[in-house]
Amino acid sequence: MNRGKRKKSRLALAVAVTMAASIWSVPVMAEEQASNVNELLALSEAQNSEGVKADEKDAKIVKAEAEKLLRQYVRIPDDFQLQSSSYRTNKLVNGTRSYWEMNFVKRNNSKQTASIRASLDAVSGQLLSFYNEQYTSSAQATYPLKVDRSAALKLAEEFISQIAKSYSSQVKLNESYGVMPLPPLSGAVSHQIRFDRMVGDIPYLGNYVDLAINSEGHIESFRLNWDETIAFPKAGDYLSMEQAAKALQDAASLELRYVLPYNASADEQTPRLGYGMGAVAVDAVTGQKAEYGDAYGYYYGEAAKTSLTIEPLAAKPKPTVISEKDAIAAVEKAFPLPEGSELRGTGYTESREEGDSKTSSSWNLEWSVKREGGESGNISARVNGSTGEIESYYAYRNREATESKSITLEQAIAKAEELVKQQLPWMSHELYTVSPSPKIFEGRKPEEIYSYDIQFQRKVNGAVVDYDSIYVSIDAVSGQVRSYNSSIRPFEYPAKAPALITRPEALAKWMDYYDVQLTYRVNQQYTLDGMLLSLDKVNLMRAAGDPAFARAELKSDIELIYQLADKDRPESLFLDAQSGEWRSQATGAVTSLELPRATDAEGHWAEEALQLMVAYRALDLKDGKVMPGAVITRGELIKMLVLARNNGRSYEFEAMVKNSAAAASFADVAADSDYFAYVETALQQNLIDLGDGAFNPDEPVTRDDMSELIVRALGYNTLANYDYMFKVSFKDADAIKNKGQAAITVGLKILSLSDGKFLPEKKVTRAEAATAFFRYLQKREELREAPLRM
Incomplete structure (x- = not known):
């Protein structure tokens, strides 16, 4: 058994980050404010508890001082009034914590326009959480993001180093938590960031510091989830990652299940056989399977090993008319x-x-x-x-x-x-x-x-x-x-099970699905006079004030385990038990664990735009290639546009369109076409017209065509039709059918000129279309009006 390799890769959270605190909607304390907080803490401890409610008598910080502390911690403005406060106690592993929770609201003409909820430890004065909710905002998101995830991480580090300085050296960034599985298509993004508690070099995932920071750099929320009363055992020798992966695979169990894609149309819903694998953990030292503890001894039943009968007791009733x-x-x-x-x-x-x-x-x-x-x-x-x-x-x-x-x-x-x-x-x-x-x-x-x-x-x-x-x-x-x-769903099933991939093959694929994770785990159970108490019994005894509950003992076991951890993915998946392919839980379509990437887009001048469209499957790959120089068709362009307008969500409107009883609107785009849902959605959203009833999905797209589609997507097509309002000084203006649309797309720098010419009949390549839609996303954010301030 090898000793697991340990690396001190902990983030130096206390390192100063030179970014303006003014961009935070709830900034950290300045040094003089921190000094004021310390004075308030000292003053509060010196005060007696006269006038304090009975359930607050153990608090070193009384209500008035708690409010002052919170206002200074997160700079709650004076026009936010304290709406409610509560003094609470929660159970820790080996003790309790008392804390204040307060809600501050801002009103304009008696209408609530914003609120800030915050809490702090009633003994130490440490800020535990806050959530800042603005009901109206003048902030305007930008695209690409003004503050990406790496910049948000720096803001989070600085905030923790000032607000929770004593914890900053005890945490490490959870690099997978909150990572968006798909690149964003709009500027309205909230970065979810988590720092896990480290015990030596081992994370305890039950304790952490969470922050949410939007793409404008405003800290929207903060939460310190921490239990100082846990006594962690000293870690000795434990399995290597390779040994743990083998032990986890040996301990894992597969279950064969019929899966029903939930967003397929009613007529297309077909049960598929899939292999599922539940949560599994092993002892980090022995490699033996570690059963998941039942919190407070609450037990759920398992399915019987045998069915109610060996053979059916009767034939299935035939449809008839029931009076x-x-x-x-x-x-x-x-x-x-x-x-x-x-x-x-x-x-x-x-x-x-x-x-x-x-x-x-x-x-x-x-x-x-x-x-x-x-x-x-x-x-x-x-x-x-x-x-x-x-x-x-x-x-x-x-x-x-x-x-x-x-x-x-x-x-x-x-x-x-x-x-x-x-x-x-x-x-x-x-x-x-x-x-x-x-x-x-x-x-x-x-x-x-x-x-x-x-x-x-x-x-x-x-x-x-x-x-x-x-x-x-x-x-x-x-x-x-x-x-x-x-x-009971009325599906027909085969009389015998079909041929399936082997269980070892399925296990190997599921191991690729997860990450192997080393962590501590806390299991707690109540016992009374040696008897395990169920959750219901614990709650009943508490509610009834049963004096016997005072004798109940809470046993806490701290275990060092390896477990399988989910990776963030853009969609829910299941493993097809017959083909071994990964499929979308929503549609049943074949997909993959990793985002598709175009091998021929690497190093291309339009690489970023092309890879974005490939990630959302707006452009399909052939043998791993996107073919940037190929001419884009009308069907491909409409798919790209509809996905861009709907933030990449495909299966939602696919199901909506397919589930509608309406017939196909175009004679050449039938319901079984790959473009059907996108073309019907574009028609519903007034991006295209019915015309003569033919859509021509395989026809090449010209720059004139694309300029009209983009302007329709921006919502300016009616304005663009008044082309006399625009100064169209292109050398080939007379050849342009949609002059107003061309002027708008060039004026917004979505499309560009070539030697003063618009080239309206030039066919658009996939690279040019992807770049145009990347610029469309950017301009869409710029043109979106901020709320009108009254």
Whole structure:
């Protein structure tokens, strides 16, 4: 076993950073202000606690001094009035912390225009957090960013070195936290920055300093999450990164799941088999799997190893017409209704999801429960109008004082399983009981338990079907079904599992998905007289003021572990279990772990613009090449424009357009075209006209065409049509169809002239189009009006 290599790469946060503090919306203290704060602290400690509330008696800093401190820490202006304050205590690992939390607001003509929430330690006076929210701002974001992430990091270092100086030497930048997976397309960016607490050379990720700094350099928020009471064990020899990666791979477990892309259209949604891998950690010294602790002993159930039955109990019902009488009879047979139940109302509903060609129907039924002339409860149910399947049932009934019987968890599980077998006999061989752990109910009376909640997991060919759910709630006193819900998607599945990539292959791919991370972990659990307490029990004893809780012991284990850490990615992914490809969780399309990069754009004069468009897949690659000199087509240009206008979000409007029932607007861009969603969106946003009904997606784009598109995107096309308002002195002005548009794009320096000529018929290359849209993004921010100050 090799000793892990340690490098002292800690940031020197106290190093002075020569940047103007005036750009911060909440600046740090000047030296004279820091001196005033120290005087306030000394004065507050010397004061007696007369007039202080009982729950504030332990505070060395009273309310008035806390307000003064906060105002000086973050320079809260005088026109911000203190709206609310609270004195609180929170639990630490080996003690407690008391702190003040205050909210300051600014009003203009009785309207709240801004607020600053801040907190500080009531003993040490250390600033713990603040959040500055401006409801209106005259600041105007710029593009590219005035303050990029590297500049924001310097501002964060300077702020910490002055506001939390004693912590600055104990933290290290978390280089992956808050890193934007895609380059920004607008200037409205907030840099999320985190510095992790370092214990020697090992990070403890549970403690950190967080900051949010916008692209104009204003600090929007600060949070010091720290626990001085933790006693970390001395780190001895531990595994190397290579050894830890092997141990993590050995400890990891894969689960086969059916995945349903959530933004595919209703007709295109197809379940796909995917391999998933849950969180895993190993002891950093032994390499043995480290189980994730249950905070306060709260246990969740696991799915049973065997299904309800070996074979289905019945065939799946064929679609038919279910009458009102049939629906009522189905509910009354499945759930014996209590005495005094009266049918109160029925309703029949037909619906069709957008983009779905199938119509679904259901009966909605309601009963009232009468007792001694009054209403003591109600019952509702929904029955599928074509299969007779009960999709939901809910019963609310006042418990009678005479009810004293109760049922055990085992009895409730048996009852729930029998109900599910009766209601879903055609899939009983695919259902697995997920029972809550008995430890949740230890020491609780039936009336305190209220109900036993049992779920059922569906597996098809051994793969979990995530999007199907079955839930049963059994009253712990009466044993009656309180609620039942069955949500089963009507998909067809293969009779046998298809060929899959091997589990070692899948594990190797998932290891590429994560980073291996060394850190400390704190596990805490309450025990009372040697018995583990569940979270519910802890909360119940606290709420009831149970004196026995004083004997409860909180055990804290500090572990040194290796774990797998998520990387920030532009989209959620899953691993296709058949092909081994990574796919988008949103659309199901094949994608990759890394952002695409064009090999032939490196060193090109338009490299930055080209790589930006490639990152957002506005320009497609072929064999890793973007072909900068190739002529761009109308379809490609519209895709680029729509993505630029929608901040790169493609799947959202793709799903929206595809889910609409409208037919294709253009004869040559059908619904199965790669450009369909973009062309339809451009038409809806008035970027293009319907014209003669043909879009010509493969036709080359001229500079005249592109100037009109860019001006439309800026919102100036109507103005540009008054071309007599513009001085168009181009040498080839007579050849320009869109003179006003050409004048605007040249005047804004989005397009340029060549020897005084606009060259309206010149075909635009991919490099020229990418550069034009990069400049469009820049000018869009410049032309965006700041809020009008009244």
